Amino acid sequence: MSIFSWMDPDVPPRHQSVLRYALERWEVERGEQAYAVFPGGGQWSFAEMGRQARLVATGLAQLGVARGDRVMSWLPNGPDALRVWFGINWLGAVYAPINLAYRGSILRNAVEIAEPKLIICHSSLVSRLDEADIDPALPALLIDQPKVDPKGARSLLGGDYLDAGIDAALLRLEEPIEPWDEQAIIYTSGTTGPSKGVLSSYCHGATAALVAFEEKSCADLRYLVTLPLFHAGGTIGTIGTLLLGHSIALPEQFETGRFWDVVRETRSTCCTLLGAMAGFLNKQASAPGERDHGLQWAYVLPHGQTATDFSARFGVATRTMFNMTELAVPILSREDQADAESCGRARAGVTLRIADAQDREVASGEVGELLVRADRPWSTSHGYAGNAEATAAVWRNGWFHTGDLFRRSADGDYYFVDRAKDSIRRRGENISSYEVERECLSFGAVREAAAYAVASEFGEDEVMVALSSNPGASIDPVALVDHLRVRMPYYMVPRYIRILDDLPKTPTAKILKTELRAEGRTADVWDREANGIILKRDRINGSR
Incomplete structure (x- = not known):
């Protein structure tokens, strides 16, 4: 028997992977326990989270959104972003969040990739749709405006559509949502070219989330979401806590000067920090009581000396991993790992190869591109939206090509060297x-x-x-x-x-x-x- 559920090579059951069924489970078992805590006051229990998801789902259904339709979410982290995401998935529709900074050709590329039925956004952003020459046939729902006065060619809808009430009949599904169904489109960063829309199934998101969090599961776990919900780093922790019946704290954004205050206020016990974030915190002036915070552990990506210094100064245990939006944490560090530069070792359920330009494996200690295969079906991305050529290229010869250069030690530790193009x-x-x-x-x-x-x-x-x-x-x-x-x-x-x-x-x-x-x-x-x-x-x- 597997120690952790993600070690099972079979596709997980619906209640361990599909958002709607996981939330229904915890509504029954932990109804009034907190699921989402918001800095500055306010929290949602599992029961309230379920109610919010049904409200949004009903409104979307009344607007003609159906299972399999793609809905873009263009919102800052907070209650609205969370309920919109959960409401989209409650219907079996596809969550396609985009960065608040998108505009111009980058915004147009994201919309063209997703082909959404609807975009839900803040009213301050809607003018960018016209500025980017996006088809006015795409309607926009302005979540911060209960009612709107439509002007121009684009159909504008008020946020009251998502608060009008719950209609159970509209929320019935003819067939259950399956773990292999498409849950989300998450966009890559676009550092070497236009952003690609990564197609992610429920099984993919759940596998990544449980690899990262199941081993650390405990009664008081509360995950501080430090990354946006349009970023894989933000979605994975949110999914993981839901599947495990734990809670999140959801500030609008990471702020160096407010970080420890937010940790204390929300009673967060864990988080993810990019290396730069940990570095910013390390460079703050020392203050009395800076170890009095309650944060028990953090993923720091990448790790290195920055994470070691962070741990020593603030008394927080640190771990690391290697992941990409397309994957499900193929490399994970160990609790007792002494080498701060190592990304960790291959987790159970994946096969890794460090290869040359012809995909031939290189010897231990030599540098090559990291290639990945997974045992569990649907536990990696199933492609790029609207980009069959890029999908075929990255999956050539039956391996996912990360584009990252690594070396592997004789003991099986993996060390990141560089992006291949860098x-x-x-x-x-x-x-x-x-x-x-x-x-x-x-x-x-x-x-x-x-x-x-x-x-x-x-x-x-x-x-x-x-x-x-x-x-x-x-x-x-x-x-x-x-x-x-x-x-x-x-x-x-x-x-x-x-x-x-x-x-x-x-x-x-x-x-x-x-x-x-x-x-x-x-x-x-x-x-x-x-x-x-x-x-x-x-x-x-x-x-x-």
Whole structure:
């Protein structure tokens, strides 16, 4: 018998994977216990969460939304975003959340991918639909406006549609929702091209969520949602707590200065932090009682020294994993893992291969692309919406190609090296942009770092970094080079340093290296060699 449900290679039963049936279960078993807690006051029990889902589902059904239809949600984290998501899935419709920052061609691409029946949004965002030349036949429901005065070609609907009452007859399903049915479309970050819409089944989302949370399940678990509900990092924790009968705390967004206050106020016991978030918290000034908070553990992605420092300072146990929107946590760290740089080991139920360009496995210790297969049907994405070519490319030869370079130790630990498209080659040496960025971030004044290749006069790459500084700090390029030259091989130390107020980012806050590369060596770039700092290989005296 499997220790955890996700270890079973069979598709999970409906009540362990499908949102509607999981919520119905906990309405009965834990009706008045809190499911969602909102900073600033207010909470929903499992029973109230079910009522809110039925209200939204009834309104959508009255508007003609049916099972299998796609509905876009364009809302900030909070009660409305949560009830809209659950209401969409209650009908068996498909939840397609999009980033609040989307506009222009990025917004148009997202809408064209999803082909939604309806978009539910805040009234402050609706004008962007017309600005992006999105078909006026797509109706928009303005959730913050109970009633609207329709103007123009687009049909605008008021939020009162979602609060008019529950009609049980409209919510009956002819056939049950199945674990393999489509639950959501979650968009990729678009760091190397237009965002793709990842098709996710209920089984896919449930598997990822239970891998991440089932082992840590305990009576008082409350997950603080630090990432948006349009991001896989936000949805996985929300799904996991629901399936396990636990609760979430749902602030509108992560705020460094308010983080610990929110933890205390909501009595959160766990969360997920991007490495940059943990880094921001580490760089805050020390304060009395900073270990008096109640947060027991956190996933930190990626891990490394930042997570080690976070754990030591704040008394929070940290773990890590490797995941992608398309996958279900194929690599998971161990409780007793001593190596902070390891992403962990392959979990039960997946087969991993580190391969060369022809998908042939490389030896332990060598770098190659990470490929993934899963035993459980429907536990990975079943494709990209409207993009059969990209689906075929990423699944070639029966393996999912992550596009990430890894190496595996003889003991089975997996180490992230770089995105395949971000690797740098200088003077015959392959350089990990990730490792360059990590060491730049260890310099106290640096807040953000992006390392990338620019063309050299010799036909290969030179290493360039774009940096932003911490508030009140300034970055001295010479001091930074002195800091780096004792921490990395000479050939990795950046030649070019560019300092910006903020680095360009995708709508999901990932740094846009494509934009930085395209800009190349701008007039504001500092050139190490032009400033007389030329680094060479150390000569080893007495070598033969």
